[in-house]
Amino acid sequence: MKTTKNKTNKTKKSATTNRLKKRKNGKYSFKEDRLQLQETVANYKIKPSKLYHHENSLWIYNNDIFTIDSLSDKSIDLIVTSPPYNIDIQYNSHDDTMSYDDYLSFTRKWLERCFAFLKDDGRFCLNIPLDKNKGGQQSVCADITTIAKQVGFNYHSTIIWNEQNISRRTAWGSWLSASAPYVIAPVEVILVLYKKDWKKISGSRESDITKKEFMEWTNGVWNFRGESKKRIGHPTPFPVELPLRCIKLFSFVDDTILDPFLGSGSTLLACLQTKRKGIGIEIDKAYCNLSKERILNARRQISF
Numbered sequence: 001m002k003t004t005k006n007k008t009n010k011t012k013k014s015a016t017t018n019r020l021k022k023r024k025n026g027k028y029s030f031k032e033d034r035l036q037l038q039e040t041v042a043n044y045k046i047k048p049s050k051l052y053h054h055e056n057s058l059w060i061y062n063n064d065i066f067t068i069d070s071l072s073d074k075s076i077d078l079i080v081t082s083p084p085y086n087i088d089i090q091y092n093s094h095d096d097t098m099s100y101d102d103y104l105s106f107t108r109k110w111l112e113r114c115f116a117f118l119k120d121d122g123r124f125c126l127n128i129p130l131d132k133n134k135g136g137q138q139s140v141c142a143d144i145t146t147i148a149k150q151v152g153f154n155y156h157s158t159i160i161w162n163e164q165n166i167s168r169r170t171a172w173g174s175w176l177s178a179s180a181p182y183v184i185a186p187v188e189v190i191l192v193l194y195k196k197d198w199k200k201i202s203g204s205r206e207s208d209i210t211k212k213e214f215m216e217w218t219n220g221v222w223n224f225r226g227e228s229k230k231r232i233g234h235p236t237p238f239p240v241e242l243p244l245r246c247i248k249l250f251s252f253v254d255d256t257i258l259d260p261f262l263g264s265g266s267t268l269l270a271c272l273q274t275k276r277k278g279i280g281i282e283i284d285k286a287y288c289n290l291s292k293e294r295i296l297n298a299r300r301q302i303s304f
């Protein structure tokens, strides 16, 4: 038994050493990383407490959006996120079965925190369901829009995300009868909000969106497929395409992007691809690790 354990530890250790060597020979070293972290903490007012992982301009905090004290007010250019939908998803560290009233209070509280973190010309792309059918019909998008306005956000627009996934359809209500049929729109929305001023004046003012992307994405119906839970290993990942579009459309190169419900790290992968600084907050350690691994994989692919 002891020999097997020692062997496993040795294998693990040499795998880590190889990984470090590879990185040193490739793009960056941990030492460089630490120096950069110190510099960034000073420059961008990011406190290192509960930092789960940091590399280059990406940070993962294993923390709770309600209590995190690592971010300064008015430090974020753009928030892109998808909160829990309260539809009985089996998350590791979050109860997704609140009453609807409790869910709306939960929403109000984290929206207040996000409002404080945004710069005055900061924007917010919020991916939520249009409505809810499980456990009683609810006008989720309309209710959250109302709460966001009460918190202080200004409304800009709503993007319809057509996930092109009609196979999800299972509930018909009364089949072929007008008695009590269900109407379900197989779409989600991305609510676009801003703090004070829609015109963005802070940041590099450098945009990296192409003419084709701009023309296509400013049409508020987006068509691309959802992400596979199985492939990613998280119960509700969104595709990287979603944060990528929001980031290129609504922020400048080198801006700071926040995802307060990081999940599997999709928003940080989009930041990596678009040369933005990315900060992710995730309450569950295993999901933080998943995000970290996805980032390391993506970086390896960039390096080779």
Ligand SMILES: C[S@@+](CC[C@H](N)C(=O)[O-])C[C@H]1O[C@@H](n2cnc3c(N)ncnc32)[C@H](O)[C@@H]1O
Pocket: 063, 064, 065, 066, 081, 082, 083, 084, 085, 091, 092, 093, 094, 234, 236, 237, 238, 239, 260, 261, 262, 263, 264, 265, 266, 267, 281, 282, 283, 284, 287
């Ligand atoms: C809808 S998922 C986000 C999925 C993500 N967009 C992705 O692509 O993987 C919501 C995430 O929020 C996390 N979460 C729930 N409550 C939280 C809290 N109070 N603070 C931070 N994260 C939380 C859950 O663990 C879950 O991973």
